[in-house]
Amino acid sequence: VKKVFAIALGILAAIGGFVDIGDIVFNISAGATFGYQLLWAVVIGVGGIITYAEMCGRVAAVSKRAVMDAVRERLGFGVGLVSLFAGQFVNLMTLAAEIGGVAIVLQLASGLPYRALLVLAAAGLVLVLWLMPFGWIERVFGYTGLALLVFAVAAIKLKPDWGAVAEGFVPSTGSGDLVVYGYFVVGLIGAAMIPYEVYFYSSGAVEERWTPKDLGVNRANALVGYTLGGILSFALMISAGAYLLPNGVDPGLLGSVALVAQGPLGQAGLVLALLGMLFAISGAAIDSAFSAAYNLAQFFGWEWGKYRHHAGAPRFTIAWFVMIAIAVAVVMTGVDPIMVTELSVIFAVVALPLTYVPILLVANDRAYMGRYANGRVANAFGLFYLVVVLATAVAAIPLMLLSNMGQG
């Protein structure tokens, strides 16, 4: 019973922790622009994160090594360094976008000045990272992020055309501007497969001292947690398609996202939407700050991990603190966090192969993984997603420029 309970808690945390600012921005924009036509792209992205999270969780449970650690050890310094630079650049942009997003949500709720709230958001994140145990961070932000389910209620209340919703799950070339459509396909896949999620997931597995006995929990967390987390993405896109598209709104602000819940559900919808966004984006900021510190520590062989406490892993602690400071400095310049979000997702797509190819190679290495190496099913999915990742990486920048960042 205890084990089932632990799995259920992990799954709940994964659902609430799945959505970050990139998912919110791309799903709402895609729904407002193309209605339900792009739901299939979310399915592709969720399938990708399930496939690779399961692999890197398995690698962590078997080898006690997280992604960057295994990459450095098995693929050498050169490949590892390229992977590290790409990962850190994307992590930093993502972290800047998330911290800016937290400040915007706080501003929407309080009306206080944005820059003061940026400082408050950063100070809050530092306090949480400093004081809260790892398990609590994961669960508190995961559970409270579940408030985003208000978008599922909003979607149902808006009475969408369910036939059209069902059609959206079938891949198509869509109606409308093909280049803009392609840009959203790439963005939705990139937002679902953003690299910090696997760095954090595998490092968390090491933090929680997983062994091969935990492979069932790994599979359940990855498969059920991310699948149900994908429901939040569907809800965002469907509610935007049912509310913003018919009203001719092109959402470019986080306030536009909250409006989608406020319209059909009133003040309660607005409050839950702001609460869910606050905790989902804060949780993602914590994940990306930790991921950046994990990567540096694992690559350079420093002591790392929340369970070691600050004195036991001083360089790890300094690393996440410095990353937060740099991210705050970036958003303090006045750059629009939504613009940073879109750029971070697109650059993440470009960098995806540098994260996912090494995971596939290590998970396939029988000398390393023994009988826990990838089987046929894992390899079939792994190879399919390798093609997806490579294709989206090549197409991402041209589509961003040609589509004027989705504006047409």
Add this chain to the structure above:
Amino acid sequence: VPAKARQAATLGLLVLAAGCGTPTTVPAQAEALAAIAAEGTLLANDTAEGTSLGPFTRVHAEALRKEADTLRAAIDEPALEAIAGAVVDALGRLPDDPARAADALESAEKAAEELAG
């Protein structure tokens, strides 16, 4: 700094420098303005009906007003610029007089849509 990181940073700067996301043609500008007015109308209606919250209305209306103002600065077409001015004004008074703002924004949306074609 590795070449890949330099290239990524340069591309990012190029995108920002090119002002990606800001429409440049009259139909595209009219469409963008109509979308801002439409969103303002939704917000104004919710506020008038008492289903929004004060800070949210103020902050979101101000963010929309800034977007409309930025767009107005990029518009050369006089008729569209006048509509943009009306949208900016209506969003400015939305928190205090949401019902009148909703009417003004709805009219501006229709006018902008006509110019968009």
